Amino acid sequence: PRDSDSDEDGDCSTCSTDGSSSASTAAPTPLTTLTHIDGTQYTDCVRDIIERHAQHHNQDDSSCYSEDAATATIRLDIHLVGGFVEHANDSNSATSSISQESQSISAWIISLLGNLSNEYASSNIAMNFQTCFVSTANTQWNGGPMFRGIGINTTTGQLVPVHHVEQQLCGPQQCLRQARLWSTQASTTNQLALIFDSFGTFTIQPFQYEWNANLNWLLELQDDYHLLHYTSTSPQYECHVVSMIRNVLQYMKQHHRTEFCDAIQYERVQHTNDWIRVSATATKTSIRQ
Numbered sequence: 001p002r003d004s005d006s007d008e009d010g011d012c013s014t015c016s017t018d019g020s021s022s023a024s025t026a027a028p029t030p031l032t033t034l035t036h037i038d039g040t041q042y043t044d045c046v047r048d049i050i051e052r053h054a055q056h057h058n059q060d061d062s063s064c065y066s067e068d069a070a071t072a073t074i075r076l077d078i079h080l081v082g083g084f085v086e087h088a089n090d091s092n093s094a095t096s097s098i099s100q101e102s103q104s105i106s107a108w109i110i111s112l113l114g115n116l117s118n119e120y121a122s123s124n125i126a127m128n129f130q131t132c133f134v135s136t137a138n139t140q141w142n143g144g145p146m147f148r149g150i151g152i153n154t155t156t157g158q159l160v161p162v163h164h165v166e167q168q169l170c171g172p173q174q175c176l177r178q179a180r181l182w183s184t185q186a187s188t189t190n191q192l193a194l195i196f197d198s199f200g201t202f203t204i205q206p207f208q209y210e211w212n213a214n215l216n217w218l219l220e221l222q223d224d225y226h227l228l229h230y231t232s233t234s235p236q237y238e239c240h241v242v243s244m245i246r247n248v249l250q251y252m253k254q255h256h257r258t259e260f261c262d263a264i265q266y267e268r269v270q271h272t273n274d275w276i277r278v279s280a281t282a283t284k285t286s287i288r289q
Contacts, residue, residue, distance in 0.1 A: 007034045007152050007196070013234040014038075014102040016082030016109060016134060017149045020049060021157035024057035026072030031056045031198060032152045037082075040108040045192040050076065050116060054125055056198065073124055078113060079131035079152070079159055082106070084138050084145040106134035131159060144237040164240055171195070171202050172266045172275040175251035178244065182252065183209035202266040202275065211256040219249050 007019075015038040023030045033049050057074045083102040110132070117127040131150075138146045149162040167174065177195075193205045221227045224242040228235035231245050252258075266275040 007032050007154060012036065012082035012148045013145050013237050014083060014105075015233075016080060016102075016105055018046065018049075018109060019079040019081070019131075019150045019152050019159070020053065020076055021079075021152050021159075022053040022057065022074055022076045023157065024072045024074045026057065029056075030155065030157060032154050032157065034150070034152065035192060037105060037109060037192075040105055042192055043112060046109070046112055047116065050120065050125065050127075054123075058124075071124065073126060076125055076127045077130045077157060078127060079150055080106075080109060080113075080129075081131065081133045081138065081147050081150050081161075082145070083134045084140075084143075085136050086143070103135050110134070144234075167244075168273050172277075173204060173264070174244075175248050176258065177204055178248040179209055179252050179258065180207050182248070183207050200268050201278075202268065204264040206263060207258075209252065209258055211252050215249065216253070219246070219253065 015036060018035040018037055019033070021030060021032045031053055033052065035046070035049060053076055054074060057072065083106045085103065113127070113129065117129075120127060133147050140146050147161045148164065151160045151162045152158070153160075171177075194203065196202050218227060218230060221230075224239060225235070227245060228238060228242055232238045232241070265278050267278050268275055
């Protein structure tokens with residue numbers, strides 16, 4: 001985004017973060033993308049990410065470009081972080097199954113990126129696999145993920161490891177956005193949502209959920225261990241997310257049903273962590289994080 005210093009995605013344990021940064025010999029403005037991947041059903045979405053980089057640099061604007069955009073070389077640097085191999089002493093069958101799924105995600109995305117690199121070899125896009133910390137390479141000696149995510153400088157493309165993104169940097173309406181994970185759409189859709197675009201617009205796409213009274217017992221759990229045991233894919237390594245899980249469940253209980261037909265959009269107040277809700281008909285509302 002134009003007024004953002006860096007894009008960050010953290011809190012990956014069994015999931016993966018695919019980060020890309022592109023620059024062109026013709027375009028003056030680089031582009032960065034970060035994608036949180038939790039399954040192997042997003043082939044078309046990953047392909048769309050590459051296309052967005054190409055469209056960004058191939059647009060025809062002679063006032064900004066030093067050479068013909070169609071013949072310029074686009075360098076696309078790719079970084080993949082996330083997933084880990086279970087500890088050798090962990091005999092929990094559920095953990096073992098999740099660890100295997102995590103490794104499947106890593107193998108799938110690496111294979112897909114390799115195939116896409118060959119596919120785009122004859123175009124003006126040069127894909128470079130710069131960073132790969134997945135599976136065994138991302139496992140600490142005593143178990144658990146070494147890196148949970150990455151941050152990319154939107155100007156230089158420089159990569160930094162991220163273990164956890166501070167709440168004030170996560171954007172507006174975090175509980176509402178997290179509630180999507182509890183909706184039926186989370187398990188039935190094969191699409192990744194574009195949340196923060198290159199123009200600085202933060203979008204919450206429409207979705208539906210209805211509070212299930214059978215979940216009340218989760219809110220009644222007093223200790224973090226049992227709450228994480230029932231809600232996390234890797235509870236022993238995600239203690240830092242338990243407060244967010246409680247906040248989301250409480251939010252859903254207070255707002256029994258959420259159903260909105262139009263996307264909710266925000267714009268960032270330049271160089272701050274404040275957001276303004278924008279709508280064609282509504283008055284702008286400022287939200288301070």
